[in-house]
Amino acid sequence: MSSGISEIEPASAEPIVFRWYEAEVAAVTVVTPRVKSVRLRCAIAGRQRAGQHVDVRLTAEDGYRASRSYSVASVPDESGTLELLVEGLPDGEVSGWFFDSAEVGDKLELRGPIGGSFSWDGPDGGPLLLAGGGSGVVPLLAMLRRRAQVAPDIPAALIYSVRTRAEAIALDELEARDRDELNFSLFLRTTREGEEGRIDAALVRAALERIGAPRKVFLCGSNRFVSPAADLIVGAGVPATIVRTERFGE
Structure with missing residues (x-):
């Protein structure tokens, strides 16, 4: 090189x-x-x-x-x-x-x-509903960092599904944001420890109740995560036309 x-x-x-x-x-x-x-x-x-x-x-x-x-x-x-x-x-x-x-x-x-369609900046507005599975949280983490940088008043919620807390990326940062940022909420689910399991309709409703009707929705993760998560979000009344997804693997 x-x-x-x-x-x-x-x-x-x-x-x-x-x-x-x-x-x-x-x-x-x-x-x-x-x-x-x-x-x-x-x-x-x-x-x-x-x-x-x-x-x-x-x-x-x-x-x-x-x-x-x-x-x-x-x-x-x-x-x-x-x-x-x-x-x-x-x-x-x-x-x-x-x-x-x-x-x-x-x-x-x-x-x-x-990736122009799967991107966000402050002028794009909100509220923001984000859902990530495993390492699919990375582009959503960037969105949350940008939001804190330029538009902290925009309500945002992150649904994050990961196998164990030890495998959750940037968990300390996300939990600090959940604690310290008035308009951000973290909804963490671990699939291989505790009793919470995978995301469900009740969790999606809780996230929507926290932020109100979203204007931007971004989902990222494996096919096994994104497809059911998108179905749950659309099933909760969110227009499919505002949902953006990125998928990888099985």
């Missing part, structure tokens, strides 16, 4: 989203036993809307390439970096490198930001 960090060329005829830019690992920290936070320094940092993702590409010494899409967890700031929250997956070429090998100073490539 080449050295140095490329700069965006404003006059380029190729759209920014379709171009690859070199990035450098700025920090790697453990978030949960299965997830690491990776800070990347890159020319496209700060251009993303909350909820968007980037493509990551690795190139081996023999020229072999592997790529993967990751939601951006951070919001635009002046740091020149963006944050990915990467779950280590069995046999995952890119996630395995991030989780087991990535070190500060390593180089890779990024393309994006991508």
Whole structure:
């Protein structure tokens, strides 16, 4: 891989989203036993809307390439970096490198930001109803961070389904927001511990009662999570036309 960090060329005829830019690992920290936070320094940092993702590409010494899409967890700031929250997956070429090998100073490539319809900013308004399963909470976390940054008065609720509390991403942050932010509510369900189980109609009703009729709804997670969650939300009277989803895996 080449050295140095490329700069965006404003006059380029190729759209920014379709171009690859070199990035450098700025920090790697453990978030949960299965997830690491990776800070990347890159020319496209700060251009993303909350909820968007980037493509990551690795190139081996023999020229072999592997790529993967990751939601951006951070919001635009002046740091020149963006944050990915990467779950280590069995046999995952890119996630395995991030989780087991990535070190500060390593180089890779990024393309994006991508995903205009699954994104939110303060002027888009609310109330906001968010529902995430497992690592699907990452783009929703970015939305909540952006909301706190620019529009804290907008009511928002997050329904978060995860196997155990130990596997919940950014749980300390989310619980602090639930405690300290007047207009935000967290509804956490753990599927493999306690008696709460999976989300149900009663939980959806409770979230809607807390924020009122939502104007924006975003769901992200596996197919097994998103489909029933969307059915519950629409079944509670939320128009299907305002529901935006992102799915991965089974």
